Amino acid sequence: MADPVTIGLWGAPRSGKSTVLSCLRIAAHARGWRINGVGADAAEAERFLAEHTNMLDQDGLFPEPTDMARPLSWEFHPPAGPGFTVSLQDVPGGWFKGSSIASDSTASNSWDSAASVKSTPGGPTMTQKEVDEARDKFVEHLAACNGLLYIYDPVREREVGDSYTFLQETLGLVAQKVESQRLVDGSKLPHAVAVCVTKFDDPIVFHQARRGMWGTQSDDGDRMPIVKDSLAPLFFEWLSRQPNQDSARKVREALVAHFDNTRIAYFVTSAIGFALDEHGDFDPSDFDNITPASDGPPRIADQIRPINVLEPFLWLAERIRAGSLGAP
Numbered sequence: 001m002a003d004p005v006t007i008g009l010w011g012a013p014r015s016g017k018s019t020v021l022s023c024l025r026i027a028a029h030a031r032g033w034r035i036n037g038v039g040a041d042a043a044e045a046e047r048f049l050a051e052h053t054n055m056l057d058q059d060g061l062f063p064e065p066t067d068m069a070r071p072l073s074w075e076f077h078p079p080a081g082p083g084f085t086v087s088l089q090d091v092p093g094g095w096f097k098g099s100s101i102a103s104d105s106t107a108s109n110s111w112d113s114a115a116s117v118k119s120t121p122g123g124p125t126m127t128q129k130e131v132d133e134a135r136d137k138f139v140e141h142l143a144a145c146n147g148l149l150y151i152y153d154p155v156r157e158r159e160v161g162d163s164y165t166f167l168q169e170t171l172g173l174v175a176q177k178v179e180s181q182r183l184v185d186g187s188k189l190p191h192a193v194a195v196c197v198t199k200f201d202d203p204i205v206f207h208q209a210r211r212g213m214w215g216t217q218s219d220d221g222d223r224m225p226i227v228k229d230s231l232a233p234l235f236f237e238w239l240s241r242q243p244n245q246d247s248a249r250k251v252r253e254a255l256v257a258h259f260d261n262t263r264i265a266y267f268v269t270s271a272i273g274f275a276l277d278e279h280g281d282f283d284p285s286d287f288d289n290i291t292p293a294s295d296g297p298p299r300i301a302d303q304i305r306p307i308n309v310l311e312p313f314l315w316l317a318e319r320i321r322a323g324s325l326g327a328p
């Protein structure tokens, strides 16, 4: 196995970070890959995959809000040949907006804000000082990573409109911490960045994209609707001009200001994919894969069919390894 690829998983609370990780095993199997826990916490990393795969697939439930930093290391094995190891941390989204930790005391709003770090029943009880220290360590981790997996959630942006807030503050801190000899061309941060525009299966997101003529159907497997990877950067640019997606432009500009543009890739992602009709076909009038429940959490309606969940990891691993071998 090559050196581990360290990836900083980044995104606002409820943007879908934990769900993307939870879908990884199903996404990998669909492409003939396998993923297993590895390293000091191999058993814990393996359990995460096993339990979350069942939770989504069998129980139709999304993961619980993340209440503490969870380090995870996995080996990715391709159908043939050598694979690679990924190390990352799944953390509460509130950690990306540290200044609000003290004031954000309404954990009941269901965002997995850092407030929930302190108040999750049965979860760890951390003082503000401990939360601050944990977050400082996390920023150091992000600065030291080779790659970033940034999740942009158009649903949260539509409803709350604060995606940029959860990027810029922590990005500033990360930039401050990256040592000058690691900068590319003297000014850019060294990370490869995979931007995932997620929740493509959400009916409002999908119909908006469809009206913009972005959608097509994949040639393989379930023929899920997709936006081609080659068009994804343009899609994100287009999205930033849509009503209620104000953060997209600021996010893009902040990323381009900090990172080498040739080391940023865009993916249009859905962790759970679209529901299909009884013939196994996609029906544009009936594909919502989430069923709301009046007496509990929403349920996943059909099977999980992840779209562009494995691919950003493969791109990051390839880009990072190419970089370390001296390629541009």
Ligand SMILES: Nc1nc2c(ncn2[C@@H]2O[C@H](COP(=O)(O)OP(=O)(O)O)[C@@H](O)[C@H]2O)c(=O)[nH]1
Residues within 6 Å of the ligand: 011, 012, 013, 014, 015, 016, 017, 018, 019, 020, 062, 063, 064, 065, 066, 093, 112, 198, 199, 200, 201, 202, 269, 270, 271, 272, 273, 290, 298
């Ligand atoms: N439509 C849709 N909703 C999703 C998807 N992934 C996550 N969600 C929703 O977003 C919520 C938060 O997801 P989670 O992974 O916990 O977000 P995190 O806080 O970033 O880890 C879930 O409970 C779902 O309601 C997806 O692929 N499609």
Ligand SMILES: [Mg+2]
Residues within 6 Å of the ligand: 017, 018, 019, 064, 065, 066, 090, 091, 092, 093, 112
């Ligand atoms: Mg989470």
